[in-house]
Amino acid sequence: MANRGGSADLPLHGGRVPKWLSERMARLGAVICQAIVMEYGRDELLSRLAHPFWFQSFGAVMGMDWHSSGITTSVIGALKGGLRPLERELGLHVCGGRGRHSRKTPDELVAIGNRVGFDGAALAKASRLVAKVDSAAVQDGFELYLHGFIVADDGHWVVVQQGMKGDAKTARRYHWRSEGLRSFVEQPHAAIEGAGQGTIVNLTDVRAARSRSSQVNILGGMGPDAIVREVGRIEGIAEPAPVEDDQPLLPHLVMPEHHDIRPKDVMLRRLHGSLAAAADRAPTDFTELLLVPGVGARTVRALAQVAEVVHGAPHRFADPARFAMAHGGKDSHPFPVPLKVYDETIRVLKSAVGKARLGRDEELDAIKRLDRQSRQLEAGATGPSFSEFIAEERRRAPEYGGRTVFDDLPSAYARAKMRV
Template sequence: MRTGTANLPLHTGNAPAWLFGRMVRLAREIVSLLVTEFGPQEVLIRMSDPYWFQALGCVLGFDWHSSGLTTTTCGAIKEGLKGLEGELGLFVCGGKGGTSRKTPDEIRLYADKHSIGVDAERLVYASRMSAKVDSAAVQDGYQIYHHVFLFDRSGNWTVIQQGMNEANGWARRYHWLSAGLESFVIEPHTAVCSDNRGDITLNMVAAEAEDNRNVSAQIACEKPHKTVAEITRARELILPGRHPVTLADISPRYLEKILVKTYERQPQGFEQLLGIEGIGGKTVRALALIADLVYGAPMSRRDPAVYSFAHGGKDGTPYPVDKPNYDRTITIVKKAVEQAKLGNTETAQALKRMARFYEF
């Protein structure tokens, strides 16, 4: 399931070397202790919680509300666990930019080197599909540039990925968890946190978009020239400003090449369609629009964000605070910091940072 989304202001720059080095050391101690205390699967569950992850990033020493917290925290954890993966049974793949594209190879490498209880290709598929959903199926204006995939020996996994929207100056973080996942394309999340909520361009994983998903997959199985003709007519019929989803940036010639591939593959359902190499946001948008305009299968533009990350909660709006889970998070992180092999000064500073985070 996708367990949450957090919106953060988009900040540029890198963590200074002195800070990152300390973050690596602290991340190694905290995660190692958590694995010892609760097991690797519990660490995956905690990492999939955007609030818990944010608290961890703050304890490690990064700005609580910065987009850099995501990339730097994940980087510190990955670097900190180097050489300990086999001992802990916890593996971290991917990263920012070009490093994210190495995720499949890193998954396979760990699977070959260590005793993994599932086929590595299942994990590779989970990595690819989570990225595909948040970049092509949910078109919210945030371009994915960071993707980290964590898994254990039993094949449990979590994904932490982030997209940027340069137009509004924000980054949005997406969390996924394998536990409880029934479908990658039908409401795959249980909690989405975002300070910027509202209508988005297209949400193909919304429950109300089921008819559109089904029709889109059926259209993709038809002869390409028929679909391209319908798209060409739609481009001529849609007046600027009359429809929130546009085909202006979609080339019928390019789309026809993709549709030849889908016609040959004959995908059985939207998930199979989305999984075809070359299927991206433009193709998904074109098929969704034809399904809506020609076949009457309505699209969804609902933002999947339902929780506010930084504000609200005490009065039950927009959601009630889960106090037991909230308190448990504080206890777990505090205990891990206190037991970590750190100097007294570093321990005190980490606890102070955590306290400041929970004041917000």
């Protein structure tokens, strides 16, 4: 069976991703994926995408709303656009998406399979089964509206799909991975994210094997006596045989309703570690960047957090809010997206990856050292309080080209939204 990565609560948010951010997300997401594949291989990237904590942090470091369900849509969209020109290089293909795009997934898989050589028809069937399990076998009240299927040339794949419960304003994200998958109907998920909704009917639970078998038998013609016995068992007239609980306790990430990032949402010692590493490594490894006063040093701080998304271990992503400190958030939380910093981050990463392709690893190694030193320094590093850090970022936002989704709205309305 597939490994499960945990669960999370996600508030359901509307709105749109502005073009100025979506285009940057596609570029930054693509180059981060390139760096991961180059350093750790394609299967490792698929493993990261199947991990709900990493996935949320990945979206946050790209400037999306750090806590909301919108990260799912925007990350899948960014990868679909950003990785398309790199399909031959990376051997990765992103299919599906939201709404009508999700329904095109099987046709996309067949077309890609014909082009690169895997069994597209079999994967199209897998896509349908995944959607069917999460909409029918897991009866949790969430209506699926997004289905993203990421597949490699060797046929390995990850599915990220999401459902909504509009009346409760919550979303649940489901992660699947082909590695280790033996059954579509018995504990297939790599992870399920979403708000706890009380008791649900989960027919993919290993403990539901007897129920699945009984349903097939009943529908196959066991007759009225068997149906009466089954109803009696469900109503407690007949005591069901005890089953062993083999569900381990899993990590559970709770994404709060509040838009602003609060001190409790961030592991401050890790933030201080990345700040200290950036201050230490910048003069040594990123001298050319520092020729741009005020922006170059700030970019190295962003790179330290991007480096952790590339190199960090799974346990490092328990506080996705921390990764919003790299490039802010489109809704102004924790601060406006610093476009000058964002663009420099993309430029440095693209340069590092491009040179590494030619055998010159020094820039990519410098970024890796940022992550390593952040972890080394965080135990004893000190720095500004969380409130001071945010206040300074907001103060310098104009210098960094700070921008939010409210900039094109009437000024009074925009100011009111930023105060929320």
